Amino acid sequence: MNTITNKAWQHAQDITLSVLIPFYKDDPANLLHQLDASHQPGLEIILYDDGSQDTKLTQNINHAVRTAKTPAMLISETTNKGRSCARNALTNAARGQWVLFLDADMEPADGDFMARWMNTIKTTAPAIAFGGFSVPDIENVDPSCALHQAFSQTSDCLPAAIRSQHPAKHICTSNLLVHRDVLRDTPFDNGFSGWGWEDVEWAARAARRYDILHIDNPALHLGLESADTLVKRFKDSAANYARFIRNHPEMARALPSWKAANMVRAIPGFSLLRPIFSALARDRAGITPLKVRILALKLWRSSWYAEALS
Numbered sequence: 001m002n003t004i005t006n007k008a009w010q011h012a013q014d015i016t017l018s019v020l021i022p023f024y025k026d027d028p029a030n031l032l033h034q035l036d037a038s039h040q041p042g043l044e045i046i047l048y049d050d051g052s053q054d055t056k057l058t059q060n061i062n063h064a065v066r067t068a069k070t071p072a073m074l075i076s077e078t079t080n081k082g083r084s085c086a087r088n089a090l091t092n093a094a095r096g097q098w099v100l101f102l103d104a105d106m107e108p109a110d111g112d113f114m115a116r117w118m119n120t121i122k123t124t125a126p127a128i129a130f131g132g133f134s135v136p137d138i139e140n141v142d143p144s145c146a147l148h149q150a151f152s153q154t155s156d157c158l159p160a161a162i163r164s165q166h167p168a169k170h171i172c173t174s175n176l177l178v179h180r181d182v183l184r185d186t187p188f189d190n191g192f193s194g195w196g197w198e199d200v201e202w203a204a205r206a207a208r209r210y211d212i213l214h215i216d217n218p219a220l221h222l223g224l225e226s227a228d229t230l231v232k233r234f235k236d237s238a239a240n241y242a243r244f245i246r247n248h249p250e251m252a253r254a255l256p257s258w259k260a261a262n263m264v265r266a267i268p269g270f271s272l273l274r275p276i277f278s279a280l281a282r283d284r285a286g287i288t289p290l291k292v293r294i295l296a297l298k299l300w301r302s303s304w305y306a307e308a309l310s
Helices: 007-011 029-036 055-067 083-093 113-124 143-155 180-185 198-206 227-236 238-247 249-253 256-265 270-282 290-308
Strands: 002-005 017-023 043-049 072-076 098-101 106-108 128-130 176-179 212-214 219-221
Touching: 002 055, 007 072, 017 029, 017 083, 017 113, 029 043, 029 055, 029 106, 043 055, 043 083, 055 072, 072 083, 083 098, 083 180, 098 180, 113 176, 143 227, 143 290, 176 180, 198 238, 227 238, 227 270, 227 290, 238 249, 238 290, 249 256, 256 290, 270 290
Parallel strands: 017 043, 017 098, 043 072, 128 212
Antiparallel strands: 002 072, 098 176, 106 219, 128 176
């Protein structure tokens, strides 16, 4: 592991908030520049390269860190450790009382984004708070990523009033504010690997001891994936889903994914329909309505999650 810091980092005092940005082969320089431009006192920014092994990317981020006016650090790993390990390492490096997790492919939805988070800390001092996220309008999205945009718009981009009805369920580890003591008491489970469910599992444990606040301060998710990538990720996430339901069976039973997986499992030979679901979700012919593609994607995921229940 290698670390670099800028001059502002070495002289910083009274850090309130550490913005933590894990990345793997994504370039967080634009996000770093926008956070730096917010000019928030008491802020530091820590980036964690989870084994990208990209010389050009490393040079670019090194330059962005060294030229930032906000205290900044880059931690570089030589091998990929995974999402949970990355976040735990970032937490250990943080000096602020609170940390804010942001993904490298996100950006503030507006110029008051960081000011709202600082004001939330000042007025509420939450143990855990989630600001939500948004996605670009469909006309601004590459056609290959239209499925991800539509899926996120209907399932994930929810206002705080709706998220607050089931606080632990509607948590993801980007745009997530957490008091540092909460993370020391409840670290992320390093047993998760790959993509998916480590955030919900962490929230399930944390919610047993701490209140979760939901606010409307979204970050814009720019890193939408192609349908091919999304189909692969949903299949690969089944192992993490199995780990989640083993650890939190009561919460799992209350989630739509559990009900859908059980419905699928009760249908003989349902797995034989996977090629159809995959083809509809990918829509290589470009004729399938988005609503049908979303349904096919959900059924594809449920067919793999059904095996995790076995």
